[in-house]
Amino acid sequence: MGILDNDTVIVDAILTKLGRNKLRLGQSLGITQYAFGDTGVDYTLYNPNHPSGSDSYGSAITSLPMLEAVPDDDVFMRSKLYGIGQRGIQNFAFVDLPDGLTRTIYHIPDGIESTPIELKPRVYSAGKETSANNFRFTVLDMRGLMAKNEGSSVTGTAFNAADIDKRQLVGTSLSLNAQGGQISRNVTRTVNIELADGGAAPVQVAVTVQKNTAVDDPGAGSS
Amino acid sequence: MKTFNFNEDVVSTNIVVTDGFFDGGAGTKAGSNYTTSSLSAAQKNYYYNVQFNSKDHFSCTYGHIGGSGSAEQSTTVEGTTQAVYKQFYNFTENNRASLKNGVGWIINSVTQSDAYMIAAERLQMKDRLNPGTWTITLSGSTTAGVGAELKLTDNSKTTDPTAAPFGEKYIIYSGSAGSVQATGTEYGHFYPDAGLFILSAAEVSGSLPGSSGWIQSGSGDVGKHNGLAPDTRVNSAADNAWKITRALEQGSVTLRSEENQYIYDYFCRAKANEVNYSTNLTFWSGSDYIIRHSDMQNNPQTYISEVGLYDGGGDLMAVGKLSAPLEKNFSSEAIIKVRLTY
Numbered sequence: 034m035g036i037l038d039n040d041t042v043i044v045d046a047i048l049t050k051l052g053r054n055k056l057r058l059g060q061s062l063g064i065t066q067y068a069f070g071d072t073g074v075d076y077t078l079y080n081p082n083h084p085s086g087s088d089s090y091g092s093a094i095t096s097l098p099m100l101e102a103v104p105d106d107d108v109f110m111r112s113k114l115y116g117i118g119q120r121g122i123q124n125f126a127f128v129d130l131p132d133g134l135t136r137t138i139y140h141i142p143d144g145i146e147s148t149p150i151e152l153k154p155r156v157y158s159a160g161k162e163t164s165a166n167n168f169r170f171t172v173l174d175m176r177g178l179m180a181k182n183e184g185s186s187v188t189g190t191a192f193n194a195a196d197i198d199k200r201q202l203v204g205t206s207l208s209l210n211a212q213g214g215q216i217s218r219n220v221t222r223t224v225n226i227e228l229a230d231g232g233a234a235p236v237q238v239a240v241t242v243q244k245n246t247a248v249d250d251p252g253a254g255s256s
Numbered sequence: 257m258k259t260f261n262f263n264e265d266v267v268s269t270n271i272v273v274t275d276g277f278f279d280g281g282a283g284t285k286a287g288s289n290y291t292t293s294s295l296s297a298a299q300k301n302y303y304y305n306v307q308f309n310s311k312d313h314f315s316c317t318y319g320h321i322g323g324s325g326s327a328e329q330s331t332t333v334e335g336t337t338q339a340v341y342k343q344f345y346n347f348t349e350n351n352r353a354s355l356k357n358g359v360g361w362i363i364n365s366v367t368q369s370d371a372y373m374i375a376a377e378r379l380q381m382k383d384r385l386n387p388g389t390w391t392i393t394l395s396g397s398t399t400a401g402v403g404a405e406l407k408l409t410d411n412s413k414t415t416d417p418t419a420a421p422f423g424e425k426y427i428i429y430s431g432s433a434g435s436v437q438a439t440g441t442e443y444g445h446f447y448p449d450a451g452l453f454i455l456s457a458a459e460v461s462g463s464l465p466g467s468s469g470w471i472q473s474g475s476g477d478v479g480k481h482n483g484l485a486p487d488t489r490v491n492s493a494a495d496n497a498w499k500i501t502r503a504l505e506q507g508s509v510t511l512r513s514e515e516n517q518y519i520y521d522y523f524c525r526a527k528a529n530e531v532n533y534s535t536n537l538t539f540w541s542g543s544d545y546i547i548r549h550s551d552m553q554n555n556p557q558t559y560i561s562e563v564g565l566y567d568g569g570g571d572l573m574a575v576g577k578l579s580a581p582l583e584k585n586f587s588s589e590a591i592i593k594v595r596l597t598y
Contacts, residue, residue, distance in 0.1 A: 044563060046522075046576035046596045055573065056598070063567040064574070066257040067524045067594070069531050070562040074581055076538040081551045090551075094559050095581050102562070102577040109575045110564040113257075114531035116556075120586065122533055123553060125545035160544055231257075234537055234545060 049106035069114040073100065107173060107199075115231055126158035126233035128168070128226055134236060138211050140243040147245050149210035154226050156233050167229040170207040174222050175200045177215040178242065182207050192216055203229050209240065216245045257566055258530075260522065267521045274386050277376065277511035279309040287395065287505040300475070301327060301336045304501040312377045316504065318457070318496035319344055320370040321360045324488035325496045335490065337370070344373050348447055348454065350421055363456040364442045370486055371444070372460065372500040376451030376511070385448045386512035387412035387426055388434035392453065395506035396464035397481035405507065406463040407432045408455075410446045411439070423449035430463075433510065448514075455500070461485040464503065474498075482506065519597050524563050526590040532556045558584045563594050 052062055078093040085092075102109060116122070136150045152170065156163045172180060175189030175198040182204035190198045192215040209224070220242050227235035260266055276283030285308055293305040293312060303317035318325060319341030326335025345360055346352050354360070361368045374392070376385055387410055394406045410426040413434040417424035428444040431437040441462075444455040465471075466483015473480050475495035482502045487494040533539070533556055541548040547556065559581035565574040576594045584590055 042578060042582060042590070043593045043595060044576035044578055046563070046565060046574040046594045048574050048596070048598060049572050051571050052573035055567075062565075062573045064260070064520075064522065064565045064596075065568050066259050066566040066570070067522065068257045068564045068566065069524070069526055069560045069584075069592075070564060071534050071536050071559050071581065072562060074534075074536060074538070074559045074561050076534070076536060076548055079549055079552075079557070081549055091557060091559060091581075091583055095583060097581070099561060099577055099579060099581070102575045106572040106575070109562050109577070110572055112534060112536035113564075114526075114534050114558050114560065114584070116529075116531055116533040118529045119533070120529075121554060122556075123546060125533075125535075125540045125547075127545050231535070234535060234540065 047102050047104060050104050051106050053104065068110065070110040070112060071114060072109050072111045074112075113231065124159040126156050126163065126228070128154050128156055128228065128233050128236045130154050130226070130236060130238060135239045135241070137241040138209065138243060140211075140216075140245040143248050145214035145245050145248060147211040147213070147216070147243065149208050150240065152207045152209065152224065152226065152238060153205075154236070156228060158233070167203055167205060168207075169201055169203050169225075169227050169229045171199065171201045171225040171227075172209070172222065173197070173199055173225070177212055177220075178209060178222065179212050180207055180209045188212065211242050211245055214246055216242050219244050257570070258524075265523045265525070267523075269519045269521070271517050271519060273515045273517050274389075274512045275382070275515070277380050277385070277509075277513050278313065279311050279380070283512055284508065284510040286508040290505050292501060292505075300495070300497070302340060302497070304497050306501060306504060311380075313380055314377065314504065314509075315375040316497055316501040317344075317373045317375075318370065318486065318500065319373060320486075320488070321355070321358070321367075322369065324370065324490060325486055325494045326490055327492035327494070329490045337496070340373070341371065344371075344452070344454065348420055348425075348445070348450065348452065350419065361445065361454060361456070363444060363459065368456045368458060370457040370488070370496075372455040372457055372484065372496070374453040374455070374500065374504070378451065380513060381451040382513040382515040384423075384514045385446075385451050386514045387417075387424070387446065387448045389510075389512050390434075391432040391508075391510040392504075393432075393507035393509070394460065394464055394484070394500075394503040396466050396483040396503050398483075399465050399467060401467045401481040403481075404464055406430065406443075406460060407437075408443055408453075409434055409436065411436050412448075420447050420450070423447070428453065428455065457484065457486050457496075466499070478502065517597050519595060522565060522594040522596065524592045524594055526560065526584055526592075528586055528589050531560070531584060532558055532586055534558045555585060560584055560590060560592070563592050565594060565596070 083089040177192030179188045224238045306314040320337040323329030323335030323338035325337040329335030409431040426446045429436040461484040464483045465485040467481035470480040474493040475498040486496045561581040
């Protein structure tokens with residue numbers, strides 16, 4: 034008869050920028066949920082051929098010094114642990130973007146407007162596309178951009194605003210565009226796309242946004 | 257994500273954390289470590305800043321109810337010492353009308369016409385100063401030039417506070433570290449929440465008057481036998497704030513800061529059949545995302561390296577990192593206590 038481990042570990046947590054901002058606004062943190070993560074763990078270091086046997090398969094992982102927590106809420110908890118009772122899972126679902134992971138919002142010549150891009154992710158599991166998925170789109174910096182999807186729209190702060198403007202929208206797709214006459218230089222922004230309820234490998238899209246502050250700025254197709 | 261059961265999983269505690277007042281957490285510093293900061297002549301008409309490690313720790317000033325000791329004082333010009341006295345009195349006392357009747361701080365049952373004030377730097381004192389543990393040693397001399405010390409502390413260990421407009425007020429007596437030596441003479445008032453020591457000029461100068469040459473020697477003359485007998489001339493050479501500054505620089509201070517901390521312990525439980533798979537891409541392999549290691553296919557192993565605390569909207573409010581990844585599989589359970597302090 035084996036004895037199950039029942040470890041108790043004490044961890045000091047730090048507030049993220051989002052948490053600090055809530056306190057700054059006089060709101061309570063409202064913590065109601067938790068999740069375990071393994072961001073930074075490299076499972077290729079798991080060694081089933083370790084000479085010391087199965088207890089040591091993961092020793093290269095557990096021996097690694099860990100980085101301290103930092104307040105930026107995008108640095109950690111990027112890969113979460115999941116599963117309630119399922120056993121024998123062989124494949125992991127993943128999010129894919131048929132139009133690729135690098136996109137460009139082009140400036141329209143002879144004006145200060147830009148052409149929107151459409152992000153329409155799909156989820157595949159065991160080689161088959163699954164249907165009717167809701168995604169969480171996280172634009173890490175919405176300054177100078179605007180976005181919309183089914184029923185909701187978001188306009189970011191001014192392009193030259195001091196603070197990064199992170200936004201999230203949930204839906205089946207996302208339309209992203211530059212605000213007219215806002216983008217004073219070419220920039221690249223990141224959009225994280227994950228299944229709203231989890232359970233699939235997320236993707237990141239790099240979106241280049243062309244300068245659009247002057248009518249003679251480079252137009253569609255140029256960079 | 258899992259939802260907390262607040263009856264079982266969350267424990268909150270409020271604790272008071274004390275620390276040494278001085279830069280780096282030191283609790284005692286001899287005055288020989290102090291320097292005075294560079295201030296303009298106009299600022300020195302009011303106060304001096306005492307520094308340690310090039311950081312402000314105390315501000316020292318002098319106030320007189322009638323303006324004595326100022327460069328100017330007349331029916332048309334309000335002296336700097338009068339302004340200081342009134343400002344600190346109105347700040348620390350409830351009966352603000354009494355000044356109109358010539359009544360100021362009552363120490364030893366008598367209105368004190370003048371007082372020395374020591375204000376602690378807010379950054380160092382945090383929420384407030386810790387009563388009942390401090391000692392201020394003022395060093396000077398008698399009128400005959402014989403060196404003498406006056407050790408001061410408060411009566412908070414034995415006596416309940418009276419009320420100041422913003423919190424507690426204690427009496428300052430001779431003694432050290434909260435142990436009062438004698439209650440016959442009150443030396444002043446201590447306001448821990450404001451970080452303020454108000455010292456009766458009459459009482460402290462009774463113990464440390466300084467030699468007669470010192471009283472009207474002005475600022476910066478450290479060759480004479482210093483003390484706290486104030487120079488009450490209306491004269492630009494009168495510089496009484498310097499006297500309390502000098503007495504501190506030759507003495508020492510033992511002082512602690514206080515801070516209220518709120519600790520929330522979140523017990524995050526990973527049961528045997530939970531969190532045994534990972535969204536970490538290195539957990540999977542190939543374009544079909546098959547579990548990377550074949551021996552994990554029926555017995556997956558994950559490694560918990562962090563715990564995230566989320567609000568109801570799914571936003572990450574706090575994150576805790578483990579010092580080493582914790583192995584998790586269908587044969588193990590883990591309880592991670594995540595402590596959030598602020």
